[in-house]
Amino acid sequence: MHTAEVLASRLGLDIAVAELERLFSQPGADPPDYGLDGGHRRPIRVAYQGVRGSYCHEAATTSFPSAAAVEAFPSGFWMEDAFSTLESGSADRAIIPAENSLDGPIDRNLDLLLRHPAVRITGELVVPVNHCLLAAPGVEISDLRRIVSHPQALGHCERRLQSLDLEVEEVDDAAEAARAVAEDRIRDTAVIGSRIAAKEFGLRIMEQSIHDEGGNYNRFLQLGVGDGPLYCGENRKTTVAFSLEKGVSGLFRALWVFESRGIRVTKVDHRPNRANPVRLVNRAGGVELAQMDYVFVVDVEGSELDPRVAAAVAGLGEFSGFVRVLGSYACTCGA
Amino acid sequence: MHTAEVLASRLGLDIAVAELERLFSQPGADPPDYGLDGGHRRPIRVAYQGVRGSYCHEAATTSFPSAAAVEAFPSGFWMEDAFSTLESGSADRAIIPAENSLDGPIDRNLDLLLRHPAVRITGELVVPVNHCLLAAPGVEISDLRRIVSHPQALGHCERRLQSLDLEVEEVDDAAEAARAVAEDRIRDTAVIGSRIAAKEFGLRIMEQSIHDEGGNYNRFLQLGVGDGPLYCGENRKTTVAFSLEKGVSGLFRALWVFESRGIRVTKVDHRPNRANPVRLVNRAGGVELAQMDYVFVVDVEGSELDPRVAAAVAGLGEFSGFVRVLGSYACTCGA
Incomplete structure (x- = not known):
């Protein structure tokens, strides 16, 4: 690429990232139509911690309502992966889970931020948790023998689990379990997972918001490398x-x-x-x-x-x- | 028991617990000779989180150099167990791990203290970590193929592990692994664990203090039920x-x-x-x-x-x- 092209591409990216910042500070606002003029602009690459169908994936999507200018992809199971993805230049932004209002913060984030001086927090997103009961298409509650999810999600849904009175099993990754239920067409098992897992894997949302009463919110951090655009605005x-x-x-x-x-x-x-x-x-x-x-x-x-x-x-x-x-x-x- | 006996026994216990407080505030001081006058005094029952041979067991022993008046026993794997052991009256004091200087605090303790209002912190103990390389009697370094321990301990001893260049395996509980190596007379495996594990299970301490340089300390909390004796002294x-x-x-x-x-x-x-x-x-x-x-x-x-x-x-x-x-x-x- 010629220098002028590099500059133009860089400028396009800066504008896109600035827009992403704006979106983060104005939830619900529609993103502009980016268009791809001459191929100089490329989508903003947003890496999210974990796997497809995770709550972090959902948060990345929630933050950017129109996917037109955003290319979201999983950075891997480990929190470190999100940092190395940013540092290698494979992503413009990363989304990582930072805290649950009932279970507390993920302190490891702070250690990683201290260890990776090039990575900075560029946004914070607080969203209500929506635990959904997911099953293969056509499956009814009466078909179920077992409910699986991450221990934290199971803990959030104790009352509904008690009333269902089915076998309960802990898994390391609810999104992975949702994928397995979909791919292997398992009919006796439901997963407590995200709406986006249903969409990604073609599962049926049997019930939404099945968590116990009380303010259940997740906090996510958006990370970037370098200074990025800064604002003096509200919040x-x-x-x-x-x-x-x-x-x-x-x-x-x-x-x-x-x-x-x-x-x-x-x-x-x-x-x-x-x-x-x-x-x-x-x-x-x-x-x-x-x-x-x-x-x-x-x-x-x-x-x-x-x-x-x-x-x-x-x-x-x-x-x-x-x-x-x-x-x-x-x-x-x-x- | 008659009321007078109950009172005398209770008084004896109070004196013993007061003494225990004194010991906690004066490390190294020899405990007094309690004697068992008329059976009214009984040893102070100290529950420690985890299993025999754990660092918490060692901390309980370190705190009370003479075991004459102290009966230390494991309260179980879960942190909750230490609290319920205290609340049921099966122990006079409990020792739980609270923090490692390199890995950070165990936040769960705070949640449990908030959830169990009868339980109070009655002492704090900060001790240097002494990671030992433990093996079955007669085993030499050259016999080893594998070193196992808790991921945290393995992380503390990275340099020594690199120089040994053996297979490394993570286990949930180093003390349990030490017990297994001793009982099953496993000769190709060493465990990174506590001095007290060697003593409890009859293992050989091949090396002491094998952790990497840097201040590696553990902080333990001593817990009790009720107000207990209070002092205005130093520290x-x-x-x-x-x-x-x-x-x-x-x-x-x-x-x-x-x-x-x-x-x-x-x-x-x-x-x-x-x-x-x-x-x-x-x-x-x-x-x-x-x-x-x-x-x-x-x-x-x-x-x-x-x-x-x-x-x-x-x-x-x-x-x-x-x-x-x-x-x-x-x-x-x-x-």
């Missing part, structure tokens, strides 16, 4: 990781750096500081205590481009071992 | 759980309640608030955002009996959905 968050030179007792001072500038801290996480996992602390009486040392990861309200956020991050550097912005992004609530 | 911590009426944006205010009284906050954790897992927040532009809601769990320096800590906990109640002290305890560093 922006910035995630900042840092270590503390004097250890955990400096945590409040670190939070004060944000709050004193009117920037709300909405979450404080900590992960092992593998560079310095333990600190020996001398206490009164000559006792030496081993204290775990951490990398703290905080979510604050506001964009990285907000001068107050930028000043806070700079201020944090004055007493931190290291400071890194893991991303500055829009928070979106999907339907 | 005290208090763990407080609370929810926030106005959601995550009130987190800093909650921390300020402690710090403004000179009480250092050294850790902030959050777990799903299962009573209210998601909060819908209206933002400018009419966008409704789903925000995860949490129970926050903070560690602060100082005893619950410190009037400043007590005042802070009371102050927290003014804007919290609920506040509960999960424990006030000594932090100990084992050898």
Whole structure:
């Protein structure tokens, strides 16, 4: 390709990615008609963690209502795969699951973000979980002997499972189970899985939203390599990781750096500081205590481009071992 | 038993438990000679999570150097078992693993502490991990074909494993594998496990401390039912759980309640608030955002009996959905 073509292609991609950012911050808005003028623009390649038919696949699709300009593909079973897919340039964005409102966060994401400095959080999506009872076409409830799913999904649907009173079996991957039920035309087994699994594998949705009462939401992160486009708009968050030179007792001072500038801290996480996992602390009486040392990861309200956020991050550097912005992004609530 | 006997027995136990608290706060101190005067005193029953030969078993033993007054027994594979053993009165104390300095915390503990209000943290023990290479008696390195252990332990010993260049196999429970190697006299397999596994099953410690460089420590919690004896001595911590009426944006205010009284906050954790897992927040532009809601769990320096800590906990109640002290305890560093 000539340089001009490379530039044009790059520009096209930038526009497309910028549009994707806009979509993430405006759920439900229709994406524009991209067209493929002269072949310079290509679809945005979005890798999702897991396999076809997973909730993460569904989230990738939910985020981009029109698939015209988006090419979504699975990056593999391991969370690491999403990161390496991005780093190798095989995807423009990756979607990974980050948290379930009932079961808690997937801390491994933070470790991976710390280990892959080129990868940044470019968006956050919070969507209600819709656990569906999936079976092969023509199968009725009375045909069923067994219900299979991931232990977490089974845990979310305890009441419906009790009322069905069928054999229950745990599997590592509900989407894989759904595929097997479809391909092998298994008629005595239903799977608790996503709507998109039904669509992908040609299964019948027997029931929707079969989870127990209570707010069951999944949170997903959108990741990208490089800075990407940044906005100062509404519903922006910035995630900042840092270590503390004097250890955990400096945590409040670190939070004060944000709050004193009117920037709300909405979450404080900590992960092992593998560079310095333990600190020996001398206490009164000559006792030496081993204290775990951490990398703290905080979510604050506001964009990285907000001068107050930028000043806070700079201020944090004055007493931190290291400071890194893991991303500055829009928070979106999907339907 | 007559009432007087019950009381005497109860008193004896209280003294014993108080002594146990003292031991936890003074590592290395020899336990007193309890004696069994008239059968009124019985050993302190300490349940440890997991099986015989586990690191948790070792921690229970490390905490109580003389086993004379302590009866340690495994509570079972599941973390829940330690809690139910305490609640049923079958144990006076339970020891559970809480964190590894390289791999991070076991968040499930916090969920269980929130779900079992009668159970409180009564001590904390931080000990260096000593991964040993264990084999059947008479076995030499040259006899080995395979090394097995828990994935976490294997991950800690990568360099030694690389230099040994043997087949590596993951198992769910290293202590169980050690028992199997001993009982079945398997000669081609070594296990990475604890010193106590060698002692319990009659295995040979081929090498000690085979983990990679870096601070590898385990943190264990000691649990008990009821208030137990409380001290105001050195190295005290208090763990407080609370929810926030106005959601995550009130987190800093909650921390300020402690710090403004000179009480250092050294850790902030959050777990799903299962009573209210998601909060819908209206933002400018009419966008409704789903925000995860949490129970926050903070560690602060100082005893619950410190009037400043007590005042802070009371102050927290003014804007919290609920506040509960999960424990006030000594932090100990084992050898």
